[in-house]
Amino acid sequence: MKKQVLIAGGGIGGMAAALAAARAGWDVRMYERVAQFSEVGAGVQLGPNVIRCLQAWGLQKALQQVAAFPERLQVRCALSGDELGALPLGRTVVQRYGAAYATIHRADLHGLLHAGVQRYTEAQLYQGLGIESFADASTTPPSVPGSETVVTVRTSQGKEIEGDALIGADGLWSRTRTQLLGYQAPRVTGHLAYRALVPQSALPASLRTRQVTAWLGPRLHMVQYPVRRGELQNLVVIVQGPAPHNLEDWDHAANARDLEYALQGTSTALQNAVHSVQAAGASWRLWPLCDRPPVRGPDDMARGLVALLGDAAHPMRPYLAQGAGMAIEDAAQLERALSMHDLEVPLRLRRYAVNRWQRNARVQARSTRNGRIFHATGPVRWARNLSLRLLGERVLDVPWLYRGDGVDQGRC
Numbered sequence: 001m002k003k004q005v006l007i008a009g010g011g012i013g014g015m016a017a018a019l020a021a022a023r024a025g026w027d028v029r030m031y032e033r034v035a036q037f038s039e040v041g042a043g044v045q046l047g048p049n050v051i052r053c054l055q056a057w058g059l060q061k062a063l064q065q066v067a068a069f070p071e072r073l074q075v076r077c078a079l080s081g082d083e084l085g086a087l088p089l090g091r092t093v094v095q096r097y098g099a100a101y102a103t104i105h106r107a108d109l110h111g112l113l114h115a116g117v118q119r120y121t122e123a124q125l126y127q128g129l130g131i132e133s134f135a136d137a138s139t140t141p142p143s144v145p146g147s148e149t150v151v152t153v154r155t156s157q158g159k160e161i162e163g164d165a166l167i168g169a170d171g172l173w174s175r176t177r178t179q180l181l182g183y184q185a186p187r188v189t190g191h192l193a194y195r196a197l198v199p200q201s202a203l204p205a206s207l208r209t210r211q212v213t214a215w216l217g218p219r220l221h222m223v224q225y226p227v228r229r230g231e232l233q234n235l236v237v238i239v240q241g242p243a244p245h246n247l248e249d250w251d252h253a254a255n256a257r258d259l260e261y262a263l264q265g266t267s268t269a270l271q272n273a274v275h276s277v278q279a280a281g282a283s284w285r286l287w288p289l290c291d292r293p294p295v296r297g298p299d300d301m302a303r304g305l306v307a308l309l310g311d312a313a314h315p316m317r318p319y320l321a322q323g324a325g326m327a328i329e330d331a332a333q334l335e336r337a338l339s340m341h342d343l344e345v346p347l348r349l350r351r352y353a354v355n356r357w358q359r360n361a362r363v364q365a366r367s368t369r370n371g372r373i374f375h376a377t378g379p380v381r382w383a384r385n386l387s388l389r390l391l392g393e394r395v396l397d398v399p400w401l402y403r404g405d406g407v408d409q410g411r412c
């Protein structure tokens, strides 16, 4: 009989996990506590490491229909507006890493994963139904060695459902994580992300973009890139400051005046881009950024019949643009592990965790370090600008991240 996986959470990670498990020959029941998938979120950058996973799942065509494929990454000084360095993307990345560099609206990425899942009748999605808690019979003695064990979840409607494995893909504030590893609040980073999406057609030609531009300044930076076939421009400004109180409710209506105040002293070119948002009739949303310390070992990602995936396991700062990417890589490795049909389920989940924890820890640590470099002041800022000017492409490319199959013996 087919094994059944239960998945808590239907975001990018949960949807990717559902697709991965169905491809591995499992029955899937995915529970998403929100009743309707919405357009929530903004742009997401996807490196070639992530695109290769999507290609392996047969999603290349769907990706091509909704994503943008920028030709270049340009780094500029937020204060002077000068170019500090650049990295060719487009064909160069395809030749170097065997897949493109894409930028995509989060809802479009979610939508194409969702469409991929819908190809499998074995996968059932339940919306408006949360997972409240679980009981893992494999870790509750006495269990007879070699006997079949199950994990039972309790839903928000009080129903109990049994499965052969549970994947906690329930995001930063994951209940699955809390029960599996014990409660530890996410870290408040003190960094605030203002995000906006603007129709490019509403912008003057000089402010439209087909590339990724990162503006680096003291205690702030901004990133701009096209999404949805280039029809929309995504802008993200990250500044340092106190977080709003209700952190779990992450999508706050942002106060454009606070943002303008935080950007005082930056270049006219940057400020023109920021002002263009309101002029185009769009608005800013605010995300207070939280993360957790890097994963410490496989036990942090899987125990018994329960595994964590995506932000539930390794929420990170967005300075390497890999949060969704690592969730997708997790799912690709979960597929490999779940396909090991002659292994008992806890061993398969262990294999998944062993393969993934170091890579995730490394990406978490490097994301934090990148944030310090992006927002540097004083001599560090001076040294950063000099090395970007002298070495450009060599400091902007990330071969250890973009190569490989999502398993590495990473150094943190």
Ligand SMILES: Cc1cc2nc3c(=O)[nH]c(=O)nc-3n(C[C@H](O)[C@H](O)[C@H](O)COP(=O)(O)OP(=O)(O)OC[C@H]3O[C@@H](n4cnc5c(N)ncnc54)[C@H](O)[C@@H]3O)c2cc1C
Pocket (backbone or CB within 6 Å): 008, 009, 010, 011, 012, 013, 014, 031, 032, 033, 034, 043, 044, 045, 046, 129, 130, 131, 132, 169, 170, 171, 172, 174, 175, 193, 195, 236, 287, 289, 309, 310, 311, 312, 316, 318, 321, 322, 323, 324, 325, 326, 327
């Ligand atoms: C400013 C910013 C910029 C970013 N830029 C990038 C980028 O360029 N590239 C990139 O790869 N990543 C980026 N990220 C990160 C990326 O958005 C996240 O890492 C990724 O979306 C995590 O996916 P997830 O599925 O693990 O979690 P989530 O997207 O949070 O999904 C969790 C889901 O679980 C559901 N849920 C929660 N609790 C329960 C429950 N008890 N039962 C059932 N369902 C539940 C939630 O409703 C939600 O739908 C960025 C993040 C930010 C804030």
